[in-house]
Amino acid sequence: MLKTTQSRFTATLIAFFMLLMVITVLVINQFVAPQLVHNENRLVRYQVDSLASGIVEQMNRVQAQQRAITEAASVMESSTIDKLLPTLVNQYQDSNVFGGGIWPLPNRRDADKEKNSSFFARDASNQLQENTYWNSAAADNYWEQPWYKDGMAAAKGHCAWAKAYQDAASPQPRTNCAMAIYRNGAVWGVATIDVTLGFFNQLAKQMGDAIQGNVLIVEADGKVVGNAALANSTAKLQNLTDLQIPMAAPLKAMLANAGAQPTEMAYDTDDGEQTLLLQAIPDSPWYLASSVPTSLLNAQAHNMLTRLGLVQIPWL
Numbered sequence: 001m002l003k004t005t006q007s008r009f010t011a012t013l014i015a016f017f018m019l020l021m022v023i024t025v026l027v028i029n030q031f032v033a034p035q036l037v038h039n040e041n042r043l044v045r046y047q048v049d050s051l052a053s054g055i056v057e058q059m060n061r062v063q064a065q066q067r068a069i070t071e072a073a074s075v076m077e078s079s080t081i082d083k084l085l086p087t088l089v090n091q092y093q094d095s096n097v098f099g100g101g102i103w104p105l106p107n108r109r110d111a112d113k114e115k116n117s118s119f120f121a122r123d124a125s126n127q128l129q130e131n132t133y134w135n136s137a138a139a140d141n142y143w144e145q146p147w148y149k150d151g152m153a154a155a156k157g158h159c160a161w162a163k164a165y166q167d168a169a170s171p172q173p174r175t176n177c178a179m180a181i182y183r184n185g186a187v188w189g190v191a192t193i194d195v196t197l198g199f200f201n202q203l204a205k206q207m208g209d210a211i212q213g214n215v216l217i218v219e220a221d222g223k224v225v226g227n228a229a230l231a232n233s234t235a236k237l238q239n240l241t242d243l244q245i246p247m248a249a250p251l252k253a254m255l256a257n258a259g260a261q262p263t264e265m266a267y268d269t270d271d272g273e274q275t276l277l278l279q280a281i282p283d284s285p286w287y288l289a290s291s292v293p294t295s296l297l298n299a300q301a302h303n304m305l306t307r308l309g310l311v312q313i314p315w316l
Helices: 002-073 078-089 146-153 197-211 248-255 299-315
Strands: 097-104 118-122 128-130 165-167 170-183 186-196 214-219 223-227 263-269 272-280 286-293
Touching (some): 002 186, 002 197, 002 272, 002 286, 078 097, 078 128, 097 170, 118 170, 146 186, 186 197, 197 214, 197 223, 197 286, 214 248, 248 263
Antiparallel strands (some): 097 186, 165 170, 170 186, 214 286
């Protein structure tokens, strides 16, 4: 009789602790785990925001350099522009700054010349050399280009960042910061600093390493401005449709409805579920897309469940 009572007591105790474990797991999954996942998501979002701020900081550095060039161009004699421009463009000795130019409106620099720009770009040995392509008869009118018009329309002292492009002036795909030059209170032309896509590829790689995921810098039409996979190779202009990576298709779908507010979605891959985060980079035509394994976002919740389980096992 004692043995039977003891067995019943043991069975009851075991059942009680099993029920306690089930209730604990249900409570954690229902109330605690979602909050932990939310907090982890916020942490990743904070990291992504910090990375976006890093891009803006680099853009502001270029803008400050451009402002100095623009102010100088507003008072320099025509002949002085060609002498000083290479030094002004290369003041940080940053090879990602591919080149820079002074682009006067037609007949402003010389009444007899419609095309009279000064443009210096890096050659294969990383030296700035004069490039006269845009002054040639074969070239389109530079003042009719979208980047020129955007620079003219930008607020005084502020850059208009061009969408990534590649033209006959150079094989190097790039973007530029275009800023209006004023003389005597009127717009005289535009100054540009060209930045290679290699600059953005390096940023994408640094960001991906920081969040243990994949990062792309893209435009709304799917053009890829920054790709970590090209960080150590030749920069090239790509579109999401050219990339054989899992995040390409869901990202293209997200861009169709992208706006100023950050968005996110989950998608499946052979390596498990991924969470894709998308946000606009202020004062630019670009978006920062970050893809991280959803398991990283759930790691805190899983760790807590495991630890609670290990604590309760000895009682069984």
